[in-house]
Amino acid sequence: MSRKKIIAGNWKLNMNQAETQSFLNEVSKKLNQNDLTQVQALVCPTFTSLATAATAIKESGLTIALGAQNFSQHKSGAYTGEINTEMLKEIGVTHVLVGHSERREHFSEDDSIINDKVKTGIEAGLQVILCCGESEATRESGETDAWVAGQIEAGIKGLELNDFASRITIAYEPIWAIGTGKVCDSAEANRVIKVIRAKLAELLDQTTADATSILYGGSVKSSNIDEIMGQSDIDGALVGGASIKVEEFPALVASAAREASKTVA
Numbered sequence: 001m002s003r004k005k006i007i008a009g010n011w012k013l014n015m016n017q018a019e020t021q022s023f024l025n026e027v028s029k030k031l032n033q034n035d036l037t038q039v040q041a042l043v044c045p046t047f048t049s050l051a052t053a054a055t056a057i058k059e060s061g062l063t064i065a066l067g068a069q070n071f072s073q074h075k076s077g078a079y080t081g082e083i084n085t086e087m088l089k090e091i092g093v094t095h096v097l098v099g100h101s102e103r104r105e106h107f108s109e110d111d112s113i114i115n116d117k118v119k120t121g122i123e124a125g126l127q128v129i130l131c132c133g134e135s136e137a138t139r140e141s142g143e144t145d146a147w148v149a150g151q152i153e154a155g156i157k158g159l160e161l162n163d164f165a166s167r168i169t170i171a172y173e174p175i176w177a178i179g180t181g182k183v184c185d186s187a188e189a190n191r192v193i194k195v196i197r198a199k200l201a202e203l204l205d206q207t208t209a210d211a212t213s214i215l216y217g218g219s220v221k222s223s224n225i226d227e228i229m230g231q232s233d234i235d236g237a238l239v240g241g242a243s244i245k246v247e248e249f250p251a252l253v254a255s256a257a258r259e260a261s262k263t264v265a
């Protein structure tokens with residue numbers, strides 16, 4: 001089954017407008033449009049850098065998608081500090097991250113908020129990347145599979161099959177591997193991703209599960225991406241630190257494109 005390959009950069013709280021502009025100018029010189037036809041490359045800057053990124057991408061002529069790291073589950077009203085999906089779409093945002101462990105941990109986003117955001121994103125016609133992943137303590141207690149399956153079940157609760165098809169991507173990001181340099185063993189990441197796919201098949205159907213791209217995230221960089229992309233069930237990567245390095249991001253995309261051409265061959 002050939003699924004869409006995706007390399008998504010989550011810039012987190014990094015890169016102001018000037019840095020965004022110069023990063024995307026540099027990166028576009030190194031990215032290859034042929035690779036970008038095989039791989040969906042996505043960048044998720046901060047809110048204030050989104051418009052700058054949209055312009056820089058347009059000027060580059062390259063097929064790079066624009067994502068937001070967060071948004072409100074509310075449409076409008078008295079929600080000081082929030083930004084809604086229509087405001088994002090107006091800038092050219094096509095993708096949103098939902099349920100990142102940093103949002104769950106530092107901003108108290110629970111399964112119910114995450115489920116609301118997934119639904120809001122889908123209703124708005126955005127592509128949703130739903131994140132899940134276990135803490136070190138959960139892994140040590142042997143509960144990883146049940147934990148991650150539970151996060152997926154709660155995250156997609158109430159969605160119709162039609163909502164799901166090609167609109168939702170899952171990212172498996174073990175928390176202990178995020179920003180630590182401690183990448184999850186790729187065979188183990190593949191195993192957990194198979195558990196996630198089996199859960200999708202149980203909750204939806206096998207065809208939808210087989211068609212859903214599932215990414216790995218956590219200390220991905222150019223030196224480990226080939227091994228990660230070589231796994232049967234890993235369809236790409238959600239990348240933090242390495243995604244804001246001019247040499248790294250294009251190398252990650254190139255690796256995913258090599259893997260995509262093998263799948264086609």
Ligand code: 13P
Pocket residue numbers: 010100173177178179180181217218219220238239240241242
């Ligand atoms: P790092 O690639 O820096 O480990 O971050 C992963 C991540 O959280 C992407 O969303």
